[in-house]
Amino acid sequence: MIDYLREIISGTWSLFVGLGITIRYFFQPVVTVQYPYQTLPMTPCFRGHIELTKDEETGETKCIVCGMCQKACPSNCITVNGEKREGVKGKVLTEYTLDFTKCSLCGLCVESCPTAAITFSKDYNLAGVRKEAYIFDLKKRLEAKN
Amino acid sequence: MHVDPEIIRLLAFLVGVIAFAALNAAYLVWLERKEAAHIQRRIGPKEVGPFGLFQPLVDGIKLMTKQLIVPAGVDPVLFKIAPILVMVPAIMSFVTIPFSETLVARNLDLGLLVIFAFASVNVLGLLLGAWGSRNKYAVISAARVVSQNVAYEIPMLVTVVTLVMITGTMNLHNIVMQQQGGFWHWNILNLSASPLMPVAFLIFFVCMLAETNRAPFDMAEAESELVAGAFTEYSGMGFGVFFMGEYANIVIGASVATILFLGGWDCPLGLFPGVHWFLIKMYFLIFTVIWIRWTFPRTTFYGLLNLSWKILIPISFFNLILTSAMLKVF
């Protein structure tokens, strides 16, 4: 009988304790961020889709078309093509396409690049209605940036 | 043609009550979402109108414009009649609730009995809707709802009988009038009638939660177990009417608790009595109902029956006997 009453009282008390906790939070300020009105700064380490970097001196890409990134990619989403041109040492980049629909953002391509020609973008507001919008022509993007 | 002005008054009241019930259902959803959000430290609805106040209107329009799907295999009659069976009795109960000294549609001598009579039809609506849906989750839910309501009607009625013994009337207006003059006259603190009156209020409140299928007793729609329980097959306004009926029932429950225990429209300190005090008390109770929902986990079905049969019923009977003994002695 005493156990019975004790359980009722302690049980009821535990319920009131719970109610006390939630009402305290009710009056505390909200902690959510009202995206898209507010945004948080991206960490420098954020791994977005890849993009080509600029050579500081020439303003051109540093890519030497070695194809390492293409080989390192687990999902085969990178296509690199280049051609020999006269007067230029090595190959010249003609095409750098990223199929972002397949990319898993693992970063193996960036690590494998011998000339640091690719890096992660900080782009995270990505939305679109067509699949083709996610086949990025990175060379064109780099040129558009110049 | 002569028309009885009483009929016109009644009609006006009925329209008012339906509007009140519908508006309440809409804005209780808003309150529920807002309160839940702030308890969870979010903002909640905020896009439509200031503080998201027009959100319920938009939701209502969405529900109304949705297609009413009657799945193949359901019992079409039961399926369609069920939401109405939940909604109509809830609105009928408003007829006898006195919001203030003058603001009452029909002051019945057996007002309390009328309300409980209507309140028990609510479960029939849920049962028929669930059974008519021919859905396994819904049928399990229906079985739960019925036994839950049977179990909780007993302690609730026993508590009410205790109260009626003290007041000596079932007329809601008279019950409130007896509690006039400050919070120490309210039945919840009527310790001279029975020292267990606050406990009786708690029991009544818990039973009200269970009767209206609110968390932590929301066995009927326990979404992590039964998906949406009795409402699984309903879409659009069919679901909307169920929803309105549920919220109207909460309003009724809170109103009855206010009238029986918290002195109706009486002001706590005996000043400025009026309809606003009634609404403040009622909405505070509704706020508590929502607050409870967003704090506790759901009970199990047998936990709920254990609570009713092993705790609430013995205590409420003890209270009944104690009260009658004290009435006899003093």
Added chain:
Amino acid sequence: MSAFAKSEANETFVLNLGPQHPATHGVLRVKLTMDGEYIVEAEPVLGYIHRMHEKMGENRTWAQFLPNTGRMDYLHALAYNHGYVSVVERAAGIEVPERAEYLRVITAELNRVSSHLLWFGAFILDLGGFSPLLYAFDDREHILDLLESVTGSRLTYCYFRFGGVYNDIDDNFVPGTRAFIKRLRDRMPMYHNLVTKNIILMKRLQEVGPISAEMCRKYGATGPVCRGSGINFDVRKHEPYSIYPEMDFDVPVYDQCESMARYMVRMDEIEQSLRIIEQGLDKLPEGPVMAEKVPKIIKPAKGDYYHAVETARGSFGVRVVSDGSNTPYRLKLRSPTFSNLSLFGEACQGMLLPDALALMGSLDLVIPEIDR
């Protein structure tokens, strides 16, 4: 209770729990034979998100399989990273710098805390309580921010590399982590007051969902499931790997064999993980985070190798068979919840539906890890 379950068999009906059901956390389907609300027989049906990771592994180089490991148990991805990286390092004989090992353990333990917090929220959600989920997410968000600043991603981490880790920590990581540890320690009493001591929750979890120690053994249950049944088994202590032997931590064991015991094990493990993180931060040595002599193309010696790690859900083992080439010949992934779920069918016989769902929640299922 079970007396009801054995009533006339022809009065039973089949209830399909899932694949789309709020309590099955994704796409698990359980075929329940019910007698009223009592479960007569339960048969989990798997494979709705089976992706054949093992075959994928055979078609990729050793390094290319790394991103896959983060996508099986998406809640404790770093432990999966750790298991795979360790087994390849064992096979290829790669030494890992000490600082890298410390970073691995710190981040993996942070990830374990985040996994347990999410489980806590989702479990209470299964039981019908909403707000604890959001409180747990509030805390978890801080962990994700910390891990994002190191690994660059928030959920499907791919941070460990053969011979080290991908990136060194920044200046804010250590103070940020210490601040988080303090914050979570301050919050834990709130969780216990709001949830653990709540009478409704206690009534729902105590003496519900019994899993005996013998049953754990027969089904190969590991992790908090077996520790809730009184078995002191934790791979971090049993087969110490990485720098766990240098860490001072306890393995919480409860022997009530009920859902509440499994709940308590996980809640206590959060504290133990915080202890490990703290020690790791104290002892964190300077130095490189990547071994210098890691070959560009990894070709482990012929033979087969095994490595087990303790994830938030139990013992995760990787068996690789190498034929000396640059792709795995065979890659077997032993996922803990696969075994843990396999005992569900026997454990929930004769139980009520809500209790069975509480039991299922207490197993902490991550479906992509079961289906692989």
Added chain:
Amino acid sequence: MNCGAIKQKLAASGAEAVIETEYARKGFALNVQVAPEQLVAAVSVLDAEGFFIEAVTGVDWLGEQATLRKEAEAKAAAEAKAKADAAAAAGEEAPAAAPPAEQGELAEDALEAVYDFNHYDEFCRVTIRTRMVRSKPEVPTISHIYPGADWHERETHDFFGIIFVGHPYLVPLLLPEDADYHPLLKDFRP
């Protein structure tokens, strides 16, 4: 009890080979090779000692025999060449190259079922392997000893087509219900 005791008991149960491996190098302590007929006896020994089942899986050794032969031939050729070189260096007349030994049909490749066991208290991870020919991949079930093996065997049946004789419910677990292919076989083409 320790690994040595288990090793003796397993050897007594009829295992073909029980090899203690270096844990730090391999990740498991005992490597046990048994014939399919001896499997149940070996597993019963582990069950009696309180081991729990970690996993059951398979390995397809398609092309192993051909590789072995090639290696043997290469070795023989290398030896012959070394001999010839040695002879040439000594200024002797090179002996006529021996014609390659005529070899018979290749032996059939094997499927291997691998069982992983571990112990809650003891530090002893046991791997049991059993080999069967690819054309008749049959091995007795252990699901009556370890009910947990039920799902592991179903999974292995899905992936390799190994038939666990006596299994009560050998239908696809992870693959679709109507799957009649076994994706982890090396000759599987989607």
